């Protein structure tokens with residue numbers, strides 16, 4: 001593992017995420033609805049206003065239809081054109097006004113919706129970022145970072161869709177149906193019910209076609225996941241693919257995933273083909289016209305209604321199925337937003353690293369691991385009963401086979417995770433009793449993966465100590481043996497780096513982060529020795545830079561190649577999470593135990 005680089009993270013106090021209600025806890029749907037309500041709370045007034053304006057716009061949009069129906073009725077029933085004229089002009093004015101009012105109201109609704117959208121997203125982003133700042137760092141190293149990316153992009157997009165689009169679609173669709181149906185009821189309730197039967201049948205067919213959706217969706221999503229994993233694998237490993245000629249094998253995997261996706265889609269489509277066709281049938285204006293005509297003719301023939309009475313159903317009724325489409329789409333948006341809100345809420349409720357009520361400040365920089373135990377899963381211990389003291393100015397190396405617990409033990413110092421047993425003390429103070437700011441500013445972490453920000457070289461180094469002068473930044477760069485390289489960059493210290501430090505080699509990027517660590521000048525250094533596992537030239541420079549960094553500090557180094565730590569003050573040999581041996585290099589060699597075996601194996605490997 002190992003992912004971070006030199007860090008003195010700034011932390012913010014946990015933010016007040018409104019608590020969940022007790023009834024929610026066991027019910028996922030309630031959790032999601034509650035989550036959405038909590039996220040919308042800061043903008044609920046705008047949210048409601050937007051809904052009301054959309055509803056009013058839909059009601060105003062109904063007026064032109066009503067006008068057409070009433071004009072037709074007036075023209076067909078008036079004894080002469082002149083007699084119909086006043087009614088006709090009145091309805092022309094009402095219809096025109098309605099159309100204009102609809103546009104104005106839609107404009108306002110969209111304005112309020114987008115304002116609420118921007119406010120809500122800002123609020124969620126700020127809260128998420130604050131929460132991310134207090135979630136234990138270990139979580140990011142395991143499953144967390146992928147989830148964060150998804151939440152910060154896809155889930156926020158779903159919330160945007162809800163407030164900026166789905167809300168308007170749902171209220172407008174529902175209002176159009178209610179107002180239209182109300183008017184038709186007013187004209188003739190029997191014909192109104194018959195007209196409404198068409199969209200009702202469409203809804204029924206829709207529900208049937210969607211019934212099996214969750215099962216199919218799970219299969220489709222799984223297949224999509226395999227397609228994207230195969231694509232990423234192919235893109236990430238393109239050099240291996242080409243070098244070893246395994247193009248065909250990876251493409252086979254991709255092809256199998258695509259075939260599975262097609263098969264899943266085909267099964268679903270064939271299962272819902274009849275209900276989908278019915279959906280299309282009932283969602284068509286022609287169907288409404290046919291039904292209204294047939295029923296209307298029946299009533300006219302029976303002498304119950306006149307042809308003029310049928311007109312409103314032909315004009316207004318035809319629009320009812322069209323109003324259902326946005327309602328259905330909006331409902332889908334609502335469902336997705338509920339799921340997204342659930343995930344956002346889960347992240348906002350992720351347990352924060354407990355901060356001490358009364359933080360203490362260490363008096364020295366010696367480190368004491370006192371019977372430290374840690375388990376990732378609560379069942380097996382990755383580190384068990386480890387005790388050691390590390391004095392300032394000394395180097396303690398953690399060695400052991402792969403999986404022995406070296407990285408885990410080192411991660412407990414900066415509280416990436418909290419110990420599950422025992423304690424870690426720095427300067428006599430339990431790390432859990434220090435504020436995270438004090439703790440993290442007392443140590444620098446130099447791990448394998450180098451994280452650079454998209455910023456100038458100067459600012460990338462200055463992260464180590466915000467407020468450091470340009471000269472101090474240069475001094476640190478000189479000490480880290482990277483000054484000359486920086487000077488040769490196109491804009492020297494003002495060159496803007498990208499996230500992968502474009503233009504710098506692996507060793508140069510590492511020396512840049514070591515310069516950052518030197519500038520931070522923290523008294524404790526936790527170091528992954530793999531940092532120095534570079535080409536021989538780069539290694540010498542990195543080793544020199546590291547020597548400057550660790551001089552006089554309390555150093556804990558995770559060691560993989562034993563010759564680099566042969567001069568360490570003490571070597572802690574871990575096996576299965578427990579301390580197998582402890583001592584200096586000569587003492588451990590003389591003991592002829594695990595360390596001596598590892599040493600001999602590496603020596604033989606090196607000379608082989």
Ligand SMILES: Nc1ncnc2c1ncn2[C@@H]1O[C@H](COP(=O)(O)OP(=O)(O)OP(=O)(O)O)[C@@H](O)[C@H]1O
Pocket residue numbers: 001141142376377382400401402403404405406407408409
């Ligand atoms: N995030 C994690 N979640 C669950 N288990 C983990 C996690 N990280 C490590 N482990 C497990 O904890 C044990 C110790 O792993 P750790 O990475 O600390 O060993 P290591 O000595 O650093 O190994 P290596 O030299 O290969 O890096 C292993 O069994 C490993 O599988």
